[in-house]
Amino acid sequence: MNKSKLSFFKRHEKIIVISIVGFAFLLFNLYMPTNRSDDINYLTRVNSMGYIGASIDHYKNWSSRIIIEVFLMFFSKHFLLWKFANTFMMLITLLLLCKYTFKKISIKNFLMVFSIYCMIPLTVMGESGWRATTLNYQWPVTFSLIAFYPFYQLLNKQKIDIKIYYLCIPLLIFGANQEQVNICYFVLTTLLSFYLVLNNCYNIKVLPLSLISFIELVFSLTTPGNSVRSVQEVSRWFPQYENFSLVNKIDLGISSFGKPFFLDINIVFLLLFFLVSIIVYFKIQNYYLRLVSSLPLFFNLIIYFGNTMKQGFLNVSGNFRAMIWSSNNIDNVFTKMGTKLSFLYPGTWIATLLIIGLLICLLVGIYLAFDNKKKAIFTCLLLLMGAFSRIIMGFSPTIWASGMRTYYILFVVSTIIILLLFEEWIKILAPKKIEFIQFSMTLLGICTFILTILNK
Numbered sequence: 001m002n003k004s005k006l007s008f009f010k011r012h013e014k015i016i017v018i019s020i021v022g023f024a025f026l027l028f029n030l031y032m033p034t035n036r037s038d039d040i041n042y043l044t045r046v047n048s049m050g051y052i053g054a055s056i057d058h059y060k061n062w063s064s065r066i067i068i069e070v071f072l073m074f075f076s077k078h079f080l081l082w083k084f085a086n087t088f089m090m091l092i093t094l095l096l097l098c099k100y101t102f103k104k105i106s107i108k109n110f111l112m113v114f115s116i117y118c119m120i121p122l123t124v125m126g127e128s129g130w131r132a133t134t135l136n137y138q139w140p141v142t143f144s145l146i147a148f149y150p151f152y153q154l155l156n157k158q159k160i161d162i163k164i165y166y167l168c169i170p171l172l173i174f175g176a177n178q179e180q181v182n183i184c185y186f187v188l189t190t191l192l193s194f195y196l197v198l199n200n201c202y203n204i205k206v207l208p209l210s211l212i213s214f215i216e217l218v219f220s221l222t223t224p225g226n227s228v229r230s231v232q233e234v235s236r237w238f239p240q241y242e243n244f245s246l247v248n249k250i251d252l253g254i255s256s257f258g259k260p261f262f263l264d265i266n267i268v269f270l271l272l273f274f275l276v277s278i279i280v281y282f283k284i285q286n287y288y289l290r291l292v293s294s295l296p297l298f299f300n301l302i303i304y305f306g307n308t309m310k311q312g313f314l315n316v317s318g319n320f321r322a323m324i325w326s327s328n329n330i331d332n333v334f335t336k337m338g339t340k341l342s343f344l345y346p347g348t349w350i351a352t353l354l355i356i357g358l359l360i361c362l363l364v365g366i367y368l369a370f371d372n373k374k375k376a377i378f379t380c381l382l383l384l385m386g387a388f389s390r391i392i393m394g395f396s397p398t399i400w401a402s403g404m405r406t407y408y409i410l411f412v413v414s415t416i417i418i419l420l421l422f423e424e425w426i427k428i429l430a431p432k433k434i435e436f437i438q439f440s441m442t443l444l445g446i447c448t449f450i451l452t453i454l455n456k
Contacts (some may be wrong), residue, residue, distance in 0.1 A: 001090055017107050018091070022115055024449065025090045031131050031453055038130035039076060046073035061322040064223035067177040072135045074105075082131050087334050092411075093117070096145045099322070100152065101419035108438050115445025116418050119267045120411040122452050124404040135406045136178060144185045145177030150206050151192050160205050172209055176216040180409055183392065184385045186213040189383065198442050231395060237401040241339065243282055252338035252395020257387055258355030259334040260407065262296060265304045265328075267448070268414050273297035275421040276365035282428055284368050293365030303327045359387060366417065370424055379417055386413030390413065 035043075045054040056068045057096045063069065070177060075082035094113050095105060102109040125133045147168040178181040187208055196202040220226065234241050244252065261269055273296040273413035280293035306325035333339060339351040363380050389409040393399045399406075426434045 013107055014105070014110075017110065018095075022087060022091045026084070026087040028090075028449075028453055029086050029130075030128060032456055035079070038132035038367035039079075041129075042069070042073050043076035044134065046076060059223060059225050060228070062225045062229050064179070064220040064226055065177050067174055068135055068140070071174070072132060075131050075135065082134075086130075086134050089139055092143045093138075093145070095141070095418060097412075097416060098144070101416060111442045111445075112438055113415075113447075115441045116268070116271075116415050118445040118449040118452065119271070120374060120408075120415060121266075124408065126456070127403045133405050137181075138406050140175040141177035141412055142183040143171040144181050147172035147185070147209055148189070150203075150209065151189055151196075154196055154201050154203055154206065155192065157201065160203055162310065165205060167453065168209060171214065172212050173216070175211050175414050177220075179337050180389050180392070180406065182213055182216050182220065184265045184389050184409060186210070186217055186361070187211065188271075188381065189386055189389075193249070205445040218248060225257060233401065234397040238397040238399070241308070241397040246339060247343070248338060249394045250391075251341040251394070252399060254352055254355050255334050255338045256393060256399055257390040257410075258358070259330070260404075261335070261387075261390075261410070262300060262358045263303055263330060263444075265300065265307075268411055268418070270297075272414050272418050272421070273300055273362070275418060275425060276362060276369055277429075279369040279421060279425050283371075289368060292361050293368060294408060295361045296365070299358065303330070338394075341377065343445060366421075369421055371427075375420070379420055382413050382417060386410040389413075409442060 048412065051070055054069060054073060058069060073081055075085070088095060094110065094117055098105045098110050098113045101113070116379050125138060127133055146164070149163055150168060153160050164240045172185075176185060189206070193202060193206070193210060200443035253379070260266065277294040277297040281290050284290060284293075302325055340348055341352050342348045363383060366379050366383060367376045368371070370379065390407060393402065393406055426437075429437070
């Protein structure tokens with residue numbers, strides 16, 4: 001009997017594990033807070049104005065995300081249905097990440113993806129209401145990942161799966177309705193299209209996907225509601241923004257991306273820096289390239305330890321100057337007004353140049369970490385895409401009001417790069433070390449997921 005049960009488990013191991021993870025995600029969604037903030041607002045709108053009336057009003061006075069908001073209003077009336085739909089969406093995201101990074105969806109690979117994904121601070125989905133945030137960020141990213149699959153098949157010299165292709169069209173119409181996601185999708189797929197044309201691998205079937213993305217990009221730029229909302233948001237959230245020059249806005253975007261990414265402590269970004277540093281150290285013999293690739297990691301760690309420091313017993317005014325790792329002044333350098341960059345005062349350049357320098361170091365490290373240089377270049381493009389998804393927020397007065405949810409694209413991009421780097425790392429590790437690392441990472445992910453639920 002025991003042997004037969006064991007045999008059954010082995011035959012259906014993948015389905016059982018995926019089902020357990022899916023059940024865990026369902027519990028997560030059932031446990032999250034309900035009916036708050038924007039979730040209530042959209043329920044009120046649909047009840048008072050109806051779907052069409054609310055959509056027209058938002059098009060004229062608020063947003064170009066009218067496709068997303070139709071579904072948002074629908075799920076505001078069917079909240080339990082959203083919980084099951086969002087569970088499915090989270091599970092699909094894991095399967096897509098596993099497919100894109102490891103190609104083979106094995107149990108160990110799937111659990112590794114689950115672990116890294118759970119290190120993303122998923123509670124940011126509750127910033128403005130769980131339904132509103134997931135439908136505006138999580139769902140468009142997932143749908144765009146699916147819509148990327150035809151390009152993925154062409155890059156791997158495979159035939160486009162026609163069933164998935166037809167599914168991609170409506171999903172991209174939804175996903176591209178989110179401006180951040182659409183800009184990333186459009187730029188990345190446009191660059192890949194040029195690459196495919198140059199290598200005689202382009203297929204005309206992906207042209208409609210590019211056109212959908214382009215049309216929605218134009219739509220978001222011409223929607224009157226976006227302009228009206230921008231004026232309202234300036235007076236509400238960021239009155240000083242109307243005096244910002246182009247340079248100030250770029251600086252604001254760079255600093256708002258760079259400080260949380262390089263200077264604050266986040267386990268996803270820290271793991272990214274660690275993998276780049278350790279892989280380059282063992283693969284590259286050049287001492288200076290090792291130094292450059294490890295700078296983001298060690299700078300991040302020093303700031304972490306600096307945050308734990310405090311003044312000693314010698315309580316005199318100059319005592320703090322002896323604490324050279326102290327990072328108390330960083331918040332004074334990176335402010336909500338940016339770094340106050342001015343071409344006339346070179347001292348104001350340092351913070352912005354630091355972020356740009358660390359980003360270049362990370363790009364160099366990523367490039368060196370991969371044996372396949374085409375893959376290395378693609379991964380560098382992914383990082384730049386993730387970085388610019390946040391930097392472009394410097395052109396929005398809601399850069400701070402939007403909160404951490406606008407980093408979701410960067411979190412997902414970092415997760416993909418971590419998984420790609422892990423695949424590269426295991427090439428130089430012994431089998432026992434590989435299994436130990438997978439085991440440790442899986443446990444870390446499970447514990448993180450449990451804490452995420454407790455810290456809702």
